[in-house]
Amino acid sequence: MSSNSFQQAPFDPELFREEGHRIIDILSDYLRHITARPDTPVLPWQDPDKLAGHYADILKNGSNQEFGDFIREVIGHSNHLHHPRYIGHQVTAPLPHVALAQLCTTLLNNGAAVYEMGPVAMAMERNLVRMFSGMIGYDDKADGIFTHGGSAGNLTAMLAIRQVKSTHNVWEEGIREEFRTGFMVTDQSHYSVARNVKIMGLGKEALIKIPCDSSFKMRTDLLEEHYEKAVNQGITVAAVVANSCSTATGTYDNLEAIADFCEKRNLWLHVDGAHGMGVLFSDKYRHLVKGIERADSVVIDFHKMLLVPGLNTMVMFRDGRRSYETFAQKASYLFRKPTENEWFNSAKRTLECTKSSLGFVAFTAFKYFDREYFRSYIDSRYDLARRFIEMIRERVIFEAAVDPDANIVCFRYNPGGNDSETLNRINAALRDRIIRDGKFYIVQTELDGKLWLRVTIINPLTSEEDLLLLLETLEETAKGIQ
Ligand SMILES: Cc1ncc(COP(=O)(O)O)c(C=O)c1O
Structure with a gap:
């Protein structure tokens, strides 16, 4: 969108159509890419001040940037909730159809x-x-x-x-x-x-x-x-x-x-x-x-x-x-x-x-989307949390905080031999590395003074294989943490 055309015709329906089609194409390509478990970091972590500085420059540039390029840039800096390895906070990967209604x-x-x-x-x-x-x-x-x-x-x-x-x-x-x-x-x-x-x-x-x-x-x-x-x-x-x-x-x-x-x-x-x-x-x-x-x-x-x-x-x-x-x-x-x-x-x-x-x-x-759709979504996410707990317990170096009622699982790396403070430090460092490395987005929580890694299996595409890879990645990453 050049500044001229914007100033001349801010409400031009044909311009809207053209830009709209382009943006939908970009978003559709994005969805195809991100749901296929690419190597792209789930959260492309950046220092907050650095990112704010970057957008200060973008703002200064005014409308010189193509709208599509701008949207691509925003997508590139965003946390990718549709990535099947987004298993962090309780915010959904919205149904694309419903996102269109929001638009x-x-x-x-x-x-x-x-x-x-x-x-x-x-x-x-x-x-x-x-x-x-x-x-x-x-x-x-x-x-x-x-x-x-x-x-x-x-x-x-x-x-x-x-x-x-x-x-x-x-x-x-x-x-x-x-x-x-x-x-x-x-x-x-x-x-x-x-x-x-x-x-x-x-x-x-x-x-x-x-x-x-x-x-x-x-x-x-x-x-x-x-x-x-x-x-x-x-x-x-x-x-x-x-x-x-x-x-x-x-x-x-x-x-x-x-x-x-x-x-x-x-x-x-x-x-x-x-x-x-x-x-x-x-x-x-x-x-x-x-x-x-x-x-x-x-x-x-x-x-x-x-x-x-x-x-x-x-x-x-x-x-x-x-x-x-x-x-x-x-x-x-x-x-x-x-x-x-x-x-x-x-x-x-x-x-x-x-x-x-x-x-x-x-x-x-x-x-x-009918009731059956939501039933199967809920059942599958809650079932998978129960399966994940079994996977955690099959591995002695992990422990779970509690059996899950829902699709939220709190667990931590505990190879034994560490005091509580050290364990907290190790798990905080683990989460930090995991999200900066970008393979997964997980969060943490504190319960009775103990720090736990926390996942919410909210993305409809997250599979048992993703969770297995999470445990393997955590185990591997933990080796580099003292
Ligand atoms: C149990 C519960 N209540 C309320 C909220 C707040 O909801 P919102 O983020 O929509 O304001 C949350 C958010 O995680 C929640 O888990």
Whole structure:
């Protein structure tokens, strides 16, 4: 795209067609290349300042660079999530078809704050909310909304919880010193839960931490004890936040036991299913969320285990009216009837004013790929994690942190004879070398002071052979680390 043609015809449809075809060709070639397990590093690691400097030069060059070359350069510097040896953080390699839908939304730019500005997305959101409500086992009182990501989704639910469980109108009157809202969590809850508590101005005392068992599952036998302790300290416990599943180890909390406790104590049950709610599609693994229909609210990230490009999150409320209490705010320039519950004006219920057409993007996934497709995807990834654990245990120099519930595996190199600190250092160095070498992209996590290598088998193309090669590569690389 030369600067002249850009200035002369920025909205020229023929120029768009020409550039569009070129970009789709580049992306298609990229997909063919990257999914074939090339030697190209999964993450082409670069020093952050160096990369920023490089793009400073590119910016200075203005529009001299061909658009296609620019996109090729961006691809070259990116982390390749479609590479079958991308087994790092919980972000999906999106279905290319659905990525095309996302591309369409960026041109149409219908922001779904109000129905008028994003009618299709809102209509589609409505249908997806119905679909997932049925899958969860809710009745038709349930309702939900989309947010940009699970962190915002958790905040949306937590604000509703505080509003519902407060004895005064906290939204209008603010926090009262004598009314200290508390959330029961574990140290395996996603950091957004703790961050949200602080965003809400509740302070760290509002986080009532329930210990976990050796598989990082909430100790439900300790709920009562911690509840009483919090109450004695003057905290009004509002909710239990359960993990379905936890971020670090992919462990599912026992929803039935937590729901029983919530019922007994009249607490809200919020389920953070950002990663693990894909099991709703699976006959084999759905038991991991047994009792989910008793949750008052559930967060589901479509950009994690449902193959949709990010960010794309659904927040479901068992009693849909509760979702309107989160932001009980008047905005007369947007809403003609500010006090009415209108499902189609999403800004009444989300943090965002303008939003992407999240409903349209997610809808595309479930229109073109049926339940059977998602079932087999989920089953295969969860099965492979179980196989990977066997492979780890077959080799004495590796150990696993815990048996996986989901498709997340924490393990480490442990040839024996090292103290804990040395082992941590060796494994941190191992991960560093592996990702800089580029054959794999894996991450790390700390559990009870021990550093673990962590993989999420999220890419649909990752195979047992890839995981075998990972273990062999780790073993070989470890030889060079003291
Ligand atoms: C359990 C859980 N909840 C919430 C989040 C936050 O989601 P997002 O990155 O979409 O904000 C994550 C992210 O990894 C997660 O694993």
